[in-house]
Amino acid sequence: MPPPIELSSTEQAADTPSPSPAGTAREPIPVDPGLPLVGNLLQIKPGALGQHLLARSRHHDGIFELNFAGRRVPFVTSVALASEVCDATRFRKYIGPPLSYLRGMAGDGLFTAHSDEANWGKAHRILMPAFSQRAMKGYFDVMLRVANRLVDKWDRQGPDADIAVADDMTRLTLDTIALSGFGYDFESFARADLHPFIEAMVGALEEAMGKLTRFALQDRFMHAAHRKFDEDTRFMRDLVDDVIRRRRADGAAGPGHGTKNDLLGLMLEARDPDTDQRLDDENIRNQVITFLIAGHETTSGLLTFALYELLRNPGVMAQAYAEVDAVLPGDAAPIYADLARLPVLDRVLKETLRLWPTAPAFAVAPFEDTLLGGRYLIRKDRRMSVVLTALHRDPKVWADPERFDIDRFLPEREAQLPRHAYMPFGNGERACIGRQFALTEAKLALALMLRNFQFTDAHDYQFRIKETLTIKPDGLTVRARRRRPHERIAAAQATATTQAVQAGPEVLGGGRPLAVLCGSSLGTARELAEQVHAGAVAAGFDATLRDLDEVADALPATGLAVIIAATYNGRAPDSARRFEALLDSGAASGYRAQGLRVAVLGCGNSQWPTYQAFPRRVYDFFTQAGATPLLPRGEADGNGDFDQAAERWLALLWQALQAGDGADGPAHGTPAIRVQVKDVAEIRASTLPANTQGFTVLANAELVNDPTGLWDFAREAPRTSTRDIRLRLPEGVRYATGDHLAVYPQNQPEIVTALCERIDIDPDAIVTLSAPGGTARGLPLGEALSARQLLTHFVELQDVVSRQTLRLLSQHSRCPVTRQALQQLASDEAETGYAAQVASRRLGLADVLDRFPAIELDLAGLLACAVPMRPRFYSIASSPLVSPDVATITVGMVWSPALSGRGLFRGVASTWLQGLAPGAMVAGTIRTPNPAFAPAADPATPMILIGPGTGIAPFRGFLEERAAQQAAGQAVAPVQLYYGCRHPLHDWLYRDDVERWRAQGVAQLHLACSVVDGEPRYVQDLLWQRRADVWTRLGEGAIVYVCGDGRHMAPAVRQVLLQIGAEQGGMTPEAASDWLAELVSTGRYRQDVFN
Structure with a gap:
């Protein structure tokens, strides 16, 4: 656990010059102006040193010094300089005040020991297995038990109780580390006040921090503070000695953990693999104190900050609720594997730690005299502190650094971060050993809090920070109301299970x-x-x-x-x-x-x-x-x-x-076994049209910005995620502007797993299909595939079931009530038949199987009910004049409450495409729409482009082409672009591109915003507002293109054009209809719409 500030007697005196080695260039480190003798000491508010450092970092470029009553301390705040001081060949971890003050309490525990102390290496090697991936699974049940105590407490208190968040997070994390690490139960949720261990710990940490801002002479006379520190230390040591005594007496792991391989068990029993020595009793005590403090203090701060940020960012809170509802439906107990299915919570925690790293600094010192940044001379062994709160806000790396934006940690964006831009758990071999434990505990706790409660800030909390050795929000209270069933939006989802894979008897080593x-x-x-x-x-x-x-x-x-x-x-x-x-x-x-x-x-x-x-x-x-x-x-x-x-x-x-x-080949005359291995993509290709090829994902970026604070979401919900996906074309494949990319997607893993469980087949079971006639449309006959691969790649699982399928399913049930109900659903009855109960609710195969458990279906029966995976068509949003080998598509996430009532509906293709990383392969083919939806061949022909939302996709290609033609010296008519969004700061897709083309004179933009008062709400309103100009453009021969929603937007645009024809052209309704029909027949009114 890195400390916020570390000073020591080796700091350079403020009035001592630092001569440079001969021939070495040097600039002085910028120093904040201070007062004689005391330097900057009196400028720092009591208990706010970290906040002072963050504030001062904004006035310097990556490094500055403060003068603490004669001692100059350098602070590093930029990624560029932090990358240098994190070079383990030049700099080492440095233990100084306040962390060194805590050696009186924690001795040579992992976080207060010097790296060259024998006990640090010994304990580190012995304890690392306690933080392995498998160990996390072992701790999960204890973490869940303690988190449920928190839920029970909030339930008992009721919706009108003011919850002191930091206190309850402290109870949660202290009990978790004590039970899972040492088999000791503090029973914190059974107490009205905090356990005395917490009071002693906080007192000791505050005293360690208090020493930093005192004069040396002043500190000598702080007898009461020193006495209190000694009392607090003695209390903690006595408690830990009791924990150790109980374990030795039990001779086992104790309550809360069923094995000796928890932290305390390893300390007592394990030997160092390098020295074959055990830890001595004093060091064991130091380690237990260290983990009891570090194992709960930072995590409780993280959870408190996370809840604070979620309350401030309702858009992110909504994403978190939706994810938790999908992964943890109902009241079923979560399992360890569920945590891997919570990427939104991952990003919430990471972004929280970016803004508020709860251990907000660490210190290093150079092995030898060195130049930092090629400019600043740092003497051997001089301590420097890396201020993480400032580093994580370096504007050269983090855009809009004060904004809480969880999408900074989308995989493709996180992969682009410089290595040392984000270090909430420290750096190198002295980084926090318990990082995985902390994040596992935090994610589980946050998931259970969100699954069970709706949170409100009843007192308009004014943010302030409490600093000890760590930071956390001070005085945050919330109210927690149990969420009602109708407020949850997710369906139950099965969890995949796997079995250990062993070498079967068919694998013949033959002595090789x-x-x-x-x-x-x-x-x-x-x-x-x-x-x-x-x-x-x-x-x-x-x-x-x-x-x-x-x-x-x-x-x-x-x-x-x-x-x-x-x-x-x-x-x-x-x-x-x-x-x-x-x-x-x-x-x-x-x-x-x-x-x-x-x-x-x-x-x-x-x-x-x-x-x-x-x-x-x-x-x-x-x-x-x-x-x-x-x-x-x-x-x-x-x-x-x-x-x-x-x-x-x-x-x-x-x-x-x-x-x-x-x-x-196998020895001893054993016949060699020959196996032909086929990739599932190769097998799948054999079932798709011959022109289907593999397109390579080059980039997958988010286009939608956080809407928090822009409008009241009760008026209209924000747009779901929308992705800009760039794909490299296969060799020899070309496209034209306005073409489509037909994509063959894959089904969602959780749906596949749930269906496998429903039909009672192991997802990893290997199956081979055959058909009486030797053919089965879209299915791979004669190929060995797992059930998972078959259902993922080859059949539709979310399509609305057909009447024929319902009748077929009725034959797979021995229950007369079920058979009758299925036949009724397949009927034409107005209220109980297919249209009202199936089509309008978009019931899929999984919905029907869940609703009727008496349907007895195996894999063959399921395949008979399913149709082959069909392609989804996306307008290409680029022009081959600019990128002949790369095609861009715009993918709006289809994500909404299911009409069936079964939780959340996620579109097959958009969900799959959204998660693709660079390098992934997409099976697809280029398709030219019929009739063609291409820009006019003559760039001097005017165009009116009408495309709200993702309907802008082909028009981005149109405009990119016109811009390229203009750059090549061709005469280009200005394009009229009618675009609609909710709010220009939220979902104006490709805004930078459009504004660039507008500045170049390629496009004239007309914008409708559905949640901005005083502006036209929809593109049809905008067309009517500008009807005279539209009529003029049409008279000049403009071609009208409409792309997007075919259910509401396209008919509304058509109706407005009829009204424009009637008013501006003086036509009767019948004449206006004939006029528009002529525009369609002559290719001057073209649509590319979807429902």
């Missing part, structure tokens, strides 16, 4: 040598490696299991190698450091491995910026040395479904090992 190599720190990679080794031995391989370090001096050059490795802060894990040193030194540059076949699986957590760094380096090293990959490099992500990813990769591994090759 196989090296299983491991790089692990926390033990997770080691467990997987042991699983592979055991399976390989059982299958007849001559298998060995070794750490990567053990083969650093004798790298394998032939045979088979399976490597499973993790990453630790971007570097090698503990058992692969010698191997990494080999790579760093270049000593292995002559290594050749043309005879080696290799497979690599990387373990990690994508919440860390260095995710997969070391496994990727291992894979590249071996393949660049000539090794042949057995299969693509795998990734098991602790921030997702780790077990499922690992097991799927292991299944592919056994398949690849089963295939073997001729040279490595």
Whole structure:
């Protein structure tokens, strides 16, 4: 847990010059003006040092100094300079005040120990397995139990109680770390006041911070404060000694944890893998105090800040509610795997930690004299503090840095952040060891809070910060009302389950040598490696299991190698450091491995910026040395479904090992097994039209901005997510402006899993289809696929069921009531038949199966009811004159309460496309609309483009083409663009492009805004307002193009044009209708609309 400020006796005196080495350029670090003797000390409000640093950082460019009564302290606030001080070859972690003051309380615990102290390395190595991915799953039940205590308390208090948020978050996080880490229950929710441990801790932290702003002489006379610090320390130590005594007496893990491998169990029992020593009793006490403080104080602050930001940002709160309702419907107990399905909450927590890193600074010092930024001389061992609250607001990296914007952490945007732009848990090997624990606990708690309660700020809270060693909102109170069933919008969703994948008897090793190599720190990679080794031995391989370090001096050059490795802060894990040193030194540059076949699986957590760094380096090293990959490099992500990813990769591994090759055939005369491996994309392609090819995603960006504060959402809901997706065309494929891209999407994993559970088939079961006539439209006959792959790629699962399907389903039930009800739904009865009960409610197959549990359906029956996956058509929003090899599509997220009443409806294609990362493949084909929807061939022909919302997509291509033609010197008629949105700061799509083209004279813009008072609400209103100009343009030969909603907008535009013809042209209604029909027949009125 990095401290906010660290001062020490090694700080440079304010009046001491710092001579530069000969020949070294140097600039003085900017210093805030202060007073004689006291420097800047009196400018800092008591208890507000961190806030003062943030405020002063806005007046400096990345670095400044404050003078604390004669000691100058440098503070780093820019990403550029922070990247330098985080270089572990130049700078080290520095322990100074106030953290060093806490050594009197926590001794050489992990966060107060110096890096060169033996106990730091020993404890770090012993305790790391307690924070592995598998350990998090072990802690989950305890986390859930404590979070339910919070929910129960708020229920008991009722909707009119004022909840002191920070206090209850403290109760939650203290009980969680104590129970899961040490088997000790503080029972904080059974107390009206906070536990005395909290009072003692807060008192000690406040005293440590108070010392910073005192004169040395003044501090000598603070006898009462010193006495209170000693009393608080003694109380905490006595309590911890009691916890340890109870554990020793029990001889087991104690309540709340069923294994000795919790934190306290490891401290008491485990030996350091390097020294074979155990922790001594005094260090165990120091570690327990450290984790009781650090394990709850920062997380409670995070949750308090998160709730504060959600209350201030109702648009984000709505997203969070929708996600929680979808993933945690009803009152079913959440499971660990559910946490991986909460990306919005992930982003809420990350953005909260950006603005309010609860441990808001850490300190470093250089090993030698060094120049920072090529300008500022920093002497050896001089402490510098990195101010995270300022770093996370560096305007050179973070646009509009004070705004709470969770989309900063969309995967594609987060991947573009500089490495050291975001460090809420510190940096390097001294980064917070409990990061994964904290985020797991916080996400679960926040999810349960949102699932159960609606929150209000009844007292118009005025934001202020309380600073100890950490920060949190001071005095925040809320009221929590139980959410009513109708306020939840999500349907129940099944959770996928997986089974361990073992080497089956069909995998024949035949005595072939196989090296299983491991790089692990926390033990997770080691467990997987042991699983592979055991399976390989059982299958007849001559298998060995070794750490990567053990083969650093004798790298394998032939045979088979399976490597499973993790990453630790971007570097090698503990058992692969010698191997990494080999790579760093270049000593292995002559290594050749043309005879080696290799497979690599990387373990990690994508919440860390260095995710997969070391496994990727291992894979590249071996393949660049000539090794042949057995299969693509795998990734098991602790921030997702780790077990499922690992097991799927292991299944592919056994398949690849089963295939073997001729040279490595089984020994002892065992017949070689030959396997033809086909990717599901290859199988799918065989069922699609011949011109379908793979388009590569280049970028996937959000177009909609946060609407918070722009209007009252009761008037009109904000637009859902809308994506700008750029795709590289396959070789030889071309498109024309106005063409469509037909996309074959994939079904949502949760729907597939739920259906597999409903028809009682393992999603990973391998099936092969056959048909009596040898054909089945859109299905892959004779191919081995999992049930999951079959239902994901080949059939529609969300289409409205047909009458024929309802009749077919009635034949799959032995219940006469069910059969009669299904036949009634298929009838033409006005109120009880198909139109009213099925079509209007858009009942899908899953809806019907849920509604009628007596339907007995297997996979064959389900496939008979489903239709083949059909393409979705998207207007291409670019012009080949500008990007001949890249096509852009505009994808609006279809996301609304389901008409069936079953929670939230998510469109098949938009949901799938929204989540695609760069590099993903999209099966599709270019299609020219019939009739054509293309810009006039002669650029001098005027055009009127009418396209609100995503209807702007083809018109972006039109305008891009006209701009290119104008730039090439052609005469271009100005284009009239009628565009509609809710609010120009929220969902004016492609605004920058349109304003650029308007400035160039390519387009004349007319804007309708449905939630802005005093402006036309819709494009049809805008057309009528400008009817004289529209009539003039039509008289000049303009072509009218309409794109977008065909149910409401397009008919309204047509009606307005008829009215314009009647008024401006003096026509009768019949003549106006004939006039418009002539425009259509001559190609001067064209539509590309959707329902």
